[in-house]
Amino acid sequence: MISPAVLEQPGHWRSLGLVSVLLIVISPTLPLLLQAFDWSWSAFSFGRDFVAAILRSVIVAAGASLCALGLGFPCGLVAGLYRFPARRLMLAALAVPLLMPAFLWAIGLSMLRIELGLSRNGFLSGASGSIWSFAALATPLVVFAVLVAVRLLPGTAIDAARLAGGERAVLRYAGYAALPAGVTACLLGGILSLSDPGPGQILGFSGVATQILISFSALYDFELAAQQGLVTAAIVLLAASPLIWLVARHLTLALLPREVRLMEPRSSRTADWAGPALFGVTLLMALLAPVAGLAQPVLSELWLDSVVTTVARTGGNTLFYSAVAGLVATASAVPLAICATRVASLRASLLAGLLLILVLPPAVGALGTVLMASEAPVWLDPIFRSRFTVAAVLGLRLTAIPTVVLMRAIGSAPASWALAGALHGVPLLTYLRRVLAPFLAGPIFMSIALVALVATADITTVLLLQPPGQDSLSIALFTVMANAPESMVASLCLAYLLLGCLVIGALMFLMSLKGRLPRVGR
Amino acid sequence: MNPIVQLKNIAKEFHAVEIFRDISLDIQSGERFALLGPSGCGKSTLLRLIAGLDAPTNGELWIDGQAASLAGRILLPAHQRGLAMVFQDLALWPNLTVHQNVELGLAGTSLARVQRRERAESALSACRIAELGGRKPGELSGGQQQRVALARALTAEPKLLLLDEPFSSLDIANKSHLYAVIRRLCTDFHLTLIVVSHDPLEAAALCSHAAVLERGRIAEIGGLQALLRNPVSETLREFVAQLPVPTRKESGAPARSEESN
Structure with missing residues (x-):
């Protein structure tokens, strides 16, 4: 009989399990990396266009990062430290752009430009429009990272700062403590923008991700697309590696439950107006302006029939892709979290590895899968050339999300649960089935839902991998936007937004239920 | 000896x-x-x-x-x-009821389900918390949680x-009450x-x-x-x-x- 005590003890099974599952997680990326050694790189010419595209993408990424930090940092700080009217509602609203594809916001901005009568080369187009679109996604990332960093500060430290120098000292202390989280989040937001072709396609900005998509889908040059993907991946890895190591180390500590009284936000007269003002500006940029752009054409004509038809046609695939991606990511994350949570060095290494996979351009994984599919025998088509392939590749790239959620959950389970099981002779499987699985049910469900939402925003993977004749809502939108009437595109975008909001609302409701559950032990 | x-x-x-x-x-x-x-x-x-x-x-x-x-x-x-332990944090499994917590403590024995149930009930009665069997640990006071942990320990009939x-x-009143319970249980169960x-x-x-x-x-x-x-x-x-x-x-x-x- 295997005792549940093994879950709390070191052992080679942890490293073995970790390596085995990680091999599966990186399997879509690996073929392209290995193939890179066989290519004659001398034959590959970067070309002026590609080098210029890289430069343009880096500038847009830097711009989006700076905007996100400038707007998101004060918002996160104030929301972490103070209560103010409609705080929760505004935070919930700010979570919406985080879970939407960037191209949806770009469509909104493009329509806003038309409504405002601005020129095609104006502020809401090209690089500046792309910066806005990407900043709309990176800003909530900064807000929530800073908010979490502030909320994890010990309450006594905040009290001490308040005693020493009032609210100014509190802001300075909390700001200093949350700055690394804020800077890291804004840089990650910028790095993620490098591999997203969506806004560029819509706003007339040709970045590096657009070049890859053109090479594969328009020029049908797999090798060129793959090499461009790898060059982009190398740039991303170079920029992200030190950052990711910092994030992984920070998360490794932050994931552990601590026996300290955490700070609680308090009311303040200044925050009563400053909070809503700051959030007002941020929401205007990150949510209201793009949504206003989408709403205007719909007011003149609502394409309800088309929306219903498109949602009905693509709903099945969209649900399948997102649900299976959620399941695949979470199924990979459960053994990873079990293997790594109790060992600090494994925790840090695992998080660093998964975050690196997350920031890699999705094209690398998708093209790697195409490469595998081209080598695989026909009977393996259900694995390499099916809807499942799309969903699995989407999910494996996002494994970092459920792993963080589950490591936090497993870390908060006292070691004594498994030890008590060991003392009473409870077999490992019984312990997993009756104690650990029900305990992890909430985080598992939350992980599946989060990955499902985020996966719908990844259009590159679906564009490159989806089997002929299959369609998803985001891809339907992406493909009709160039030819369909503006009001129809806007109607579809708003339908997408509405569905996303419903899912976020349901998740928040479930989280509030969990918050009301009684606690056990000390 | x-x-x-x-x-x-x-x-x-x-x-x-x-x-x-x-x-x-x-x-x-x-x-x-x-x-x-x-x-x-x-x-x-x-x-x-x-x-x-x-x-x-x-x-x-x-x-x-x-x-x-x-x-x-x-x-x-x-x-x-042949031993049982009450942990510092009690180690009660939060998703199981009191009765299930105590019964799962017998997983290592070869007892039939009916016998396990009887043993669990008798341990809960010995700790005077038989009426709490259907509740989950999070719904109990600190003293009651202690008794559940004791009942789970005793159900395996340890030496x-x-x-x-x-x-x-625990506060002093709860502590002294539990001291008396433990002394009695030690005598009753040798x-x-x-x-x-x-x-x-x-x-x-x-x-x-x-x-x-x-x-x-x-x-x-x-x-x-x-x-x-x-x-x-x-x-x-x-x-x-x-x-x-x-x-x-x-x-x-x-x-x-x-x-x-």
Whole structure:
């Protein structure tokens, strides 16, 4: 009989399990990396266009990062430290752009430009429009990272700062403590923008991700697309590696439950107006302006029939892709979290590895899968050339999300649960089935839902991998936007937004239920 | 009389840091024994070694005449040692009801489901919480949670009950009530009791014998009343020096002389 005590003890099974599952997680990326050694790189010419595209993408990424930090940092700080009217509602609203594809916001901005009568080369187009679109996604990332960093500060430290120098000292202390989280989040937001072709396609900005998509889908040059993907991946890895190591180390500590009284936000007269003002500006940029752009054409004509038809046609695939991606990511994350949570060095290494996979351009994984599919025998088509392939590749790239959620959950389970099981002779499987699985049910469900939402925003993977004749809502939108009437595109975008909001609302409701559950032990 | 627990030159290291060494100790069957010492002296680690949750780095550990652990190896798994333990954080499984918590404590036995249910009910009755069987641990008070943990420990009908500072978060009224419950259960079930505590008063309320751990060694060992009357270890001397005079007389500790002030 295997005792549940093994879950709390070191052992080679942890490293073995970790390596085995990680091999599966990186399997879509690996073929392209290995193939890179066989290519004659001398034959590959970067070309002026590609080098210029890289430069343009880096500038847009830097711009989006700076905007996100400038707007998101004060918002996160104030929301972490103070209560103010409609705080929760505004935070919930700010979570919406985080879970939407960037191209949806770009469509909104493009329509806003038309409504405002601005020129095609104006502020809401090209690089500046792309910066806005990407900043709309990176800003909530900064807000929530800073908010979490502030909320994890010990309450006594905040009290001490308040005693020493009032609210100014509190802001300075909390700001200093949350700055690394804020800077890291804004840089990650910028790095993620490098591999997203969506806004560029819509706003007339040709970045590096657009070049890859053109090479594969328009020029049908797999090798060129793959090499461009790898060059982009190398740039991303170079920029992200030190950052990711910092994030992984920070998360490794932050994931552990601590026996300290955490700070609680308090009311303040200044925050009563400053909070809503700051959030007002941020929401205007990150949510209201793009949504206003989408709403205007719909007011003149609502394409309800088309929306219903498109949602009905693509709903099945969209649900399948997102649900299976959620399941695949979470199924990979459960053994990873079990293997790594109790060992600090494994925790840090695992998080660093998964975050690196997350920031890699999705094209690398998708093209790697195409490469595998081209080598695989026909009977393996259900694995390499099916809807499942799309969903699995989407999910494996996002494994970092459920792993963080589950490591936090497993870390908060006292070691004594498994030890008590060991003392009473409870077999490992019984312990997993009756104690650990029900305990992890909430985080598992939350992980599946989060990955499902985020996966719908990844259009590159679906564009490159989806089997002929299959369609998803985001891809339907992406493909009709160039030819369909503006009001129809806007109607579809708003339908997408509405569905996303419903899912976020349901998740928040479930989280509030969990918050009301009684606690056990000390 | 054979000792139920025998520790022979037990040593334990964590990451090359020595927690304790050369610990030798005999605990007789039916004895109520306290392991006392300041925080971080290794008393909980010693209890984990006895429970079989960890192996000693050196030395031998015998339970009821059987070799249970030898240097670096666990010979007798935790669930075959005939003991039960109440953890410091109680280790109640939060998603299971009180009854399920106690019943799952019998998973290591070959009892039929009906018998398990009966045993669980009888353990809950012995701890006087039979009416709480359908509730989950999170819905209980601290004292009730303690009783559930005790019931789960008793349901396996152990010969040896280990308590790892389980009362540290309870108020005095709840504590004294639970002391009485544990004393009664020890008598009714003929249990040997080992309690880890940093509080000599708590130990005195439950135990007749004690060992004081200091700096990785047993600083003194013997009858608890005698130890409190003539403390040798720093821990007990400091404790006795701080006792208010009437309490010291009640507890059997020597009256404090003016010099000691």
